[in-house]
Amino acid sequence: MTTSTPRAWWKTGVGLVLTGLMLFPVYWMINVSFTRDQDMRASPPHLFPTNGTLDGYRAVLDQQLPYLGTSFLVGLGTVALTVALAAPAGYALAKLRPPGGPALSFVLLIAQMIPGIIMAMGFYAIYLTLGVLNTLPGLILADTTLAVPFAVLIFTAFMSGIPDELLQAAVVDGAGRLRTFWSVVLPVSRNSIVTVSLFAFLWSWSDFIFASTLAGGGDYQPITLGIYHYIGNNNQQWNAIMATAVVASIPAAVLLILAQRYVSMGVTAGAVKD
Amino acid sequence: MPSTTETSTDVRDQGGAATAVPPGAPPSRARRPSRWWAWGFLAPVTIYLAAFYAYPLYRHVELSLREYTVRSFVQGGAPFAGLDNYRTVLTDPAFGPTLTHTVVFTAASLAFQFTIGMALALFFHQHFPLSRTLRALILVPWLLPLIVSASTWSWLLNSDSGLVNAALGVVGIDAVNWLTSPGWSLTSVIIANVWIGIPFNLVVLYSGLQAIPTEMYEASALDGATGWQRFWGITFPLLRPVSLITLLLGLIYTLKVFDIIWIMTKGGPTSSSATLATWSYRLGFGNLLPEFGPGAAIGNLLIVLALIAGLLYIRIERRQQLR
Numbered sequence: 001m002t003t004s005t006p007r008a009w010w011k012t013g014v015g016l017v018l019t020g021l022m023l024f025p026v027y028w029m030i031n032v033s034f035t036r037d038q039d040m041r042a043s044p045p046h047l048f049p050t051n052g053t054l055d056g057y058r059a060v061l062d063q064q065l066p067y068l069g070t071s072f073l074v075g076l077g078t079v080a081l082t083v084a085l086a087a088p089a090g091y092a093l094a095k096l097r098p099p100g101g102p103a104l105s106f107v108l109l110i111a112q113m114i115p116g117i118i119m120a121m122g123f124y125a126i127y128l129t130l131g132v133l134n135t136l137p138g139l140i141l142a143d144t145t146l147a148v149p150f151a152v153l154i155f156t157a158f159m160s161g162i163p164d165e166l167l168q169a170a171v172v173d174g175a176g177r178l179r180t181f182w183s184v185v186l187p188v189s190r191n192s193i194v195t196v197s198l199f200a201f202l203w204s205w206s207d208f209i210f211a212s213t214l215a216g217g218g219d220y221q222p223i224t225l226g227i228y229h230y231i232g233n234n235n236q237q238w239n240a241i242m243a244t245a246v247v248a249s250i251p252a253a254v255l256l257i258l259a260q261r262y263v264s265m266g267v268t269a270g271a272v273k274d
Numbered sequence: 275m276p277s278t279t280e281t282s283t284d285v286r287d288q289g290g291a292a293t294a295v296p297p298g299a300p301p302s303r304a305r306r307p308s309r310w311w312a313w314g315f316l317a318p319v320t321i322y323l324a325a326f327y328a329y330p331l332y333r334h335v336e337l338s339l340r341e342y343t344v345r346s347f348v349q350g351g352a353p354f355a356g357l358d359n360y361r362t363v364l365t366d367p368a369f370g371p372t373l374t375h376t377v378v379f380t381a382a383s384l385a386f387q388f389t390i391g392m393a394l395a396l397f398f399h400q401h402f403p404l405s406r407t408l409r410a411l412i413l414v415p416w417l418l419p420l421i422v423s424a425s426t427w428s429w430l431l432n433s434d435s436g437l438v439n440a441a442l443g444v445v446g447i448d449a450v451n452w453l454t455s456p457g458w459s460l461t462s463v464i465i466a467n468v469w470i471g472i473p474f475n476l477v478v479l480y481s482g483l484q485a486i487p488t489e490m491y492e493a494s495a496l497d498g499a500t501g502w503q504r505f506w507g508i509t510f511p512l513l514r515p516v517s518l519i520t521l522l523l524g525l526i527y528t529l530k531v532f533d534i535i536w537i538m539t540k541g542g543p544t545s546s547s548a549t550l551a552t553w554s555y556r557l558g559f560g561n562l563l564p565e566f567g568p569g570a571a572i573g574n575l576l577i578v579l580a581l582i583a584g585l586l587y588i589r590i591e592r593r594q595q596l597r
Contacts, residue, residue, distance in 0.1 A: 011402035018394065019408045025469065026414055028437060029426040041435040044444070089319035098312035104320065106588075111327050113584040115530040117551050118573040121558050121566065122330025125337060128348060145326055152319060181315070206419035208533045213559055224421045228537065231425055238429055245422040252417035260410050263417070 026249075033057070033242035040238055056243030064244050067226030070136070071205050074222055075251075077140035078204035079197045082147045086196065090155020091185050095167060105156065108149040119145055120213040127214055134218020142214055143204035151196040158192035159185065195262040198255050205251050223248045337570035347566060359567040363575075366568075368545055368553070375460055376549040379467070379535075380528045384521060386468040391475025391520075396509070398476070399483045409480070416473035424537035427466040428453065431538075453539055456546035463535045463547050470534065471527070475520055482516030483509070515594045522587040529580050550576045 032040075033056045034049035093101050123142050124133070132138040162185065170180040186193070208224040215221055227248060230241045256263060313320070338359050346352035363369060398409045415423060430437050431452035439449040452462040490508050499507060532551040535541060541548035541556060548556070550572055557569030 008402040011397075011400060012404050015398070015402060015405060015408045018397065019411050022412050022469075022472065023414060025423070025426050025430060026418070028430060029422070032429060043435070044440045045435065045437050085319045085322050088315040092312045092315035096309055096312035096315065098309045098316060101312075101316070104316060107323065109588060110581070110584060111323065113526050113580050114327070114331070115532070115551060115573070115576050115580055117530075117532050117554050118334050118570075118577055119327075119330055121337065121554070121570055121573060122332075122334035124558075125333045125347070125566070126330060129350075141326060144322075148319065148322065177311070177314075202417065206421070208419075208421050208537070209555075224419060227421050227425060231428070231537070241425060242429070245425055249418050249422050252414065252419070256410060256413060256417060263410075263413060 029242050029245055029249075033239055033246050035239050037237065037239065040236075053239065056237070056239030056241075057247075059237065059240035060243050060247055063240075064223065064226045064247070067221055067223040068247065070220045071222040071224070071248075073136060074139050074143060074220075075201040075204045077136070078143045078147060079200045081140060081144045082151050082200040083193060083196060085144070086148055086151035086155050087186065087189070087193065088181065089152045090159050090192075091181055093152070093156040094159035095162065095164075095185075105153070108152050111145075111149040112153075116146075116209045120209050123210070124213050134215050134220060136220050139210060139215045139220065139222070140204075142210040143207050144200070146203040146207060146210075147196070147200035151200065154196055155189070155192055158195075159189055162188055191262065194259065198259055198262055202251055202255060205248075334570050334573060337566050338568075338574050340567060342566045344564060347564070355567065359571040360575075363568050363571045368548070371545065372548050372550060372553050375547060376529070376551075379460065379464055379531070379547075379549055380525065382464045383467045383471060383528050383531075384524050386464075387471035387475050387524060388517070388521060390468070391472050392479050392517075394472065394476045395479035395483055396505070398480060409476070412476060413473045415470050418470075420470070420533040421537055423470055424466060424534045427462070427469070427534075428538050431462050431465075454543060456543050459539045459543060459547035463538050466534050466538060467528070467531060471524060474527075475524065478520045478523070479513065479516060482513050482520075485516075486512050515590075518590055519587065519594075522583060522590065525583045526580055526587065529576065529583065550579075 031047070031049050034052035034054070035046060035056075036051055036053045037055070039046055039051065089104075092098055093105060119142070127133045127138055166184060166188070167180055170184045175183065205222075206224065207222070208228070211222045211225050212228065216225065223244070227241065227244050230237075230244060339355060339357075340346075340352040341355040341358065342352045394412065398405050429435075431439075433439065433449060433451045433454055436452070438452065443449065450458055452458050486509065490512075491504060494504050494508060530551065531549070532555060535547055535549060535552050536555060539547045540560070541552035545553075554569045554572040554576065557565045557572065559569075
């Protein structure tokens with residue numbers, strides 16, 4: 001490393017402090033998740049979980065597993081549906097230049113800007129009529145609206161980079177449009193599929209507004225509602241609440257550790273987080 | 275430039291290609307009679323947009339134009355009310371304060387997120403050992419589910435046992451009822467929202483900084499410019515386009531914020547931290563007797579605000595592409 005002068009390490013020190021400050025609430029969440037009930041209201045609060053307890057995590061295992069399972073299923077469903085809808089569209093917009101394509105891209109850009117509360121109320125009215133409130137497919141469908149416009153825009157941006165020669169070679173080999181898409185475009189678009197899948201999963205996993213409006217009264221409630229009920233019931237077991245929060249953060253942590261490259265791609269490629 | 279402008283560059287490129295095939299284009303392209311068949315690939319997403327964006331939006335607008343009761347919501351047949359719901363909302367004594375909260379929440383969040391994000395971006399742009407790793411770690415608050423961040427902040431700001439009050443006590447400041455006093459609740463949710471928004475500002479501004487050619491700094495260093503002069507003379511003007519886009523994206527996002535406020539304070543106490551988004555939710559879902567009409571009316575006002583910001587964003591971004 002060329003910059004490893006004392007001055008550069010001094011900056012690393014400052015960087016560590018700044019990062020520590022930014023991440024302190026995350027540390028505090030972890031700390032509280034291990035704190036015993038009787039220490040919870042200690043004054044001053046314990047900065048480290050000395051006399052730590054696993055009661056909080058025991059409560060998660062006892063009470064939150066169904067919620068976690070629902071979130072997981074909803075996340076997988078959202079990913080599958082999002083990729084299935086958005087990948088062909090991205091391919092068409094990037095490579096086939098259909099008439100009206102730019103107009104569709106514009107609509108997608110606008111669609112990202114609609115506040116969630118509005119979609120939730122509209123979905124609620126529709127689902128009530130159709131009788132699909134509190135169902136898994138209903139929640140999955142609603143959650144895909146968080147990801148589909150973003151996914152199409154990401155796929156379009158990435159697939160524009162596929163060399164035309166590659167696609168023409170496939171046509172020369174006698175591949176049809178569908179076959180070209182399936183056996184050439186999709187395999188070389190692995191990175192964008194990973195990026196889209198990660199974000200689609202994370203957003204559906206994190207969704208609160210659709211969950212609370214469309215699934216709040218049923219058997220299929222995701223983990224965000226699990227935490228919300230804990231808080232709402234005036235539960236004073238903050239170690240259990242924070243332990244659930246820690247568990248609910250695992251997908252985000254995994255995402256950052258395994259796929260940091262894709263995360264920055266996603267952030268900078270024009271995402272508006274809901 | 276690897277930034278937010280990427281996607282709409284494509285939009286514009288296709289616009290050019292689809293409307294006018296340049297004379298020098300390859301013959302295979304120019305002769306192709308029509309590309310309508312490409313809509314085969316677009317059909318699923320188009321049907322999807324119609325069914326799951328346009329239709330809910332339509333239902334939402336319809337909600338705001340009729341007088342719904344719980345009964346007519348389920349069975350249909352609510353009488354047409356024209357703009358009555360809008361009148362109800364606009365003349366509600368809560369409208370003024372709520373709009374003010376929305377503006378204050380948005381403006382304060384943007385100002386702090388942007389300033390802190392910019393400072394961190396400048397700092398991390400200096401490339402020191404571990405800078406990449408630390409920059410990635412700072413993304414964590416942005417990736418966490420909002421309910422996780424909101425409940426963590428609720429406990430940090432708890433009046434009796436929160437760490438923030440304990441820390442204030444150490445330096446001799448009286449405990450503040452962050453979430454339970456009307457004077458502080460809005461500040462509390464702004465603090466949490468700023469924390470969540472900093473990483474996004476950092477990442478986008480950082481990518482903007484990377485696009486500034488290093489020669490410019492070297493030249494000014496030869497001229498003997500100080501760091502502060504370099505910032506105002508080079509960085510700030512060259513970063514203006516990216517800054518504008520960051521702020522507008524932040525605006526669109528902040529107008530939508532609902533989860534954090536609802537989870538931390540439910541818009542209270544006594545509506546002291548209510549914004550348009552939480553008010554709309556409260557009317558529709560937060561009370562025993564839902565008032566979908568007025569709730570939807572507020573939602574539509576929110577859409578108008580978001581769309582103005584959105585169109586402004588698209589306009590500015592296109593103009594920058596054309597430069």
